[in-house]
Amino acid sequence: MNGAVALPLDLPELSLTASGDALVRRSVLPSGIRILSERVPGARSSTIGFWVAVGSRDELGADGPVPSRFGSTHFLEHLLFKGTPKRTALDIAVSFDQVGGEHNALTGKEYTCYYAKVQDRDLPMAVDVLADMFTSSLLDPTEFENERGVILEELAMADDDPNDVVGERLFEAVLGDHPLGRPIGGTGDTIRAVSRDAVWEHYLANYRPNDLVVTVAGAVDHDELVARVEASVSAAGWDLSGAARPVERRNGDSVSVRRGSALSITTRPNEQAVVMLGYPGLVATDDRRSSLSVLNAVFGGGMSSRLFQEVREKRGLAYSVYSYAAGYSDAGLFGMYAGCSPKNAAQVSELLLEEFRRLAEGGITGEELQRAKGQLSGSAALSLEDSDTRMSRLGRSEITTGEFADLDEGLRRLEAVTVDDVQQLATELRSRPLSVAAVGALEASTFDGVVHS
Incomplete structure (x- = not known):
């Protein structure tokens, strides 16, 4: 193939x-x-x-x-x-x-x-x-x-x-x-x-x-x-004698979304605060989704990622910290997460934002690029040992993307990603409106340094 x-x-x-x-x-x-x-x-x-x-x-x-x-x-x-x-x-x-x-x-x-x-x-x-x-x-x-x-x-x-x-x-x-x-x-x-x-x-x-x-x-x-x-x-009673065209797939063109809010706080007397920062992301059919996968892997996709190393390993401010991407037919979301003590929520949020600024302005290294490609190619191959993953891939291919890409094609697309591709995408995402959501014993003023930066 x-x-x-x-x-x-x-x-x-x-x-x-x-x-x-x-x-x-x-x-x-x-x-x-x-x-x-x-x-x-x-x-x-x-x-x-x-x-x-x-x-x-x-x-x-x-x-x-x-x-x-x-x-x-x-x-x-x-x-x-x-x-x-x-x-x-x-x-x-x-x-x-x-x-x-x-x-x-x-x-x-x-x-x-x-x-x-x-x-x-x-x-x-x-x-x-x-x-x-x-x-x-x-x-x-x-x-x-x-x-x-x-x-x-x-x-x-x-x-x-x-x-x-x-x-x-x-x-x-x-x-x-x-x-x-x-x-x-x-x-x-x-x-x-x-x-x-x-x-x-x-x-x-x-x-x-x-x-x-x-x-x-x-x-x-x-x-x-x-x-x-x-x-x-x-x-079961379905009449299959008539002819019908399958329902059309959704339009894959990205639409402009209007931000709901810059800050959303749910106040609760929890021992830990959970904080998420997010930007509008890529649609599911965007040609740059392999670049987004690399960006996410380098930024917050594993234990060697920048977020994990900076927030957890170097500073000990969170147990769980990561980034993720979700893509749909006409809109998407790129987000980052951390769970931390309420007293550290401001510092952790500013660190998440600062690390993303560094990535967008300074890009990633060649070593980080190769490590991310190795991580993603390995996890893709391992996931296909499970028939559940293969069944889901068929469904998403038919319903969402309108194309079937096997492991070899996925690896080819991944290998084509460059350092410049990742930096350009990070710069574009960072230019979009930022939103912050948090749950815990927090006040709006906790995030003044983030939402007004």
């Missing part, structure tokens, strides 16, 4: 050999269902995902975002495990438990995925159960109210975790009123307000054949997979 392979929505069949002699195949069915598989030599298990390109940013009405629907995507994710005309919630759980499998789901800001990991012999069962859940959820009114309570407890648990709280506050501060700035799970108020009818409408509008993407990695025969998916969704 030379270079990334495009995944056109109107291409019925595609087959390629990826790094490590993995066989990648893709079928776009007349109904619009897309099925991708990656057969890994020697694998004895499979990970399967049923995806839909709908996330928390898509909780909309005819005229735009509807606050009373916020959190309904995550609510629906819970409800699909609660039974169909063929299976009770217990039946679904037993199906996987009795074969030693794993099953779960995740809701993101731009997609939802229902997934399972099983032995190769149990893959047909996993297809049948996930297809039944995906196509035929009852959204039983009693289960709906029970799950409302469960989700409120989940939100309460997250609200007790300062790390969860500060992460949500940073997204709100950096991205403002952009839909990506909203919390994925909604809030207690929106979950208490959302109705079953609203979630049911959301389900009917977004869980259709041309929305569905199925990805499998590990021990898989593609032709058998396609036949099983078609049979399973047909048995």
